[in-house]
Amino acid sequence: MQRVRDDQDTEAFAALFGHFAPRVKAVLMRSGTDAAMAEECAQDVMATVWHKAQQFDPRRASVATWVFTIARNRRIDMLRKDRRPEPEELDWGPAEEADQADALAVQEESDALGRAISELPEKQRALIEAAYFGDMSHSEIAIKTGLPLGTIKSRIRLALDRLRHAMR
The missing domain is CATH 1.10.1740.10 (RNA polymerase sigma factor, region 2, helix turn helix motif)
Known part of the structure; x- marks a missing residue:
């Protein structure tokens, strides 16, 4: 060698x-x-x-x-x-229209989720919005807020538990 x-x-x-x-x-x-x-x-x-x-x-x-x-x-x-996953197949032609009952159920669930998020404590809601709507990693949130990474993870976990409970 x-x-x-x-x-x-x-x-x-x-x-x-x-x-x-x-x-x-x-x-x-x-x-x-x-x-x-x-x-x-x-x-x-x-x-x-x-x-x-x-x-x-x-x-x-x-x-x-x-x-x-x-x-x-x-x-x-x-x-x-x-x-590695294969790219999704491209659909050709018009897409099938969603069933009205399904569309209504999705809309109702979205509304319920929005209400549940708005009822979270401010500290948890802000972190959920940053992580899921702002597409930020936990580390990025920690840098932005100055909070310890463990605190970020704990608050997000608590918020997700509350949301799961609210959506049942």
């Missing part, structure tokens, strides 16, 4: 590849990855080993630990990529 890192030695890399690529593929397959994806991932891992060899530090990890850490991370990346 040091010859690959220091000298970009292709013969040393070929030896590394011959040793680690089949082992990486086998570990991936034992973890449930199909053969084709395991092969692709092993190739990608070994390409990463070549391109990032200068980052290898024998004081921090052994070669095997470094290679298998790259493999683990690459497998996680591939799984995340496969689990």
Whole structure:
């Protein structure tokens, strides 16, 4: 590995590849990855080993630990990529009109929710509005208000409990 890192030695890399690529593929397959994806991932891992060899530090990890850490991370990346949701199908033509009873029920529920939000204590209502209508994260709200993050989370949780109770 040091010859690959220091000298970009292709013969040393070929030896590394011959040793680690089949082992990486086998570990991936034992973890449930199909053969084709395991092969692709092993190739990608070994390409990463070549391109990032200068980052290898024998004081921090052994070669095997470094290679298998790259493999683990690459497998996680591939799984995340496969689990990404597909874009919604586009509807062509006019949309079906909503049933009047359904539309009325949705409107009544929206009105009830609006009343329930308005009845919350001011401190809770302001945080609910910032989080859900202002599309702010809890951290962003904490920065804006100067309140501790735990306080923000507690007040939002209490407010949501009150809203759930009010909507039953």
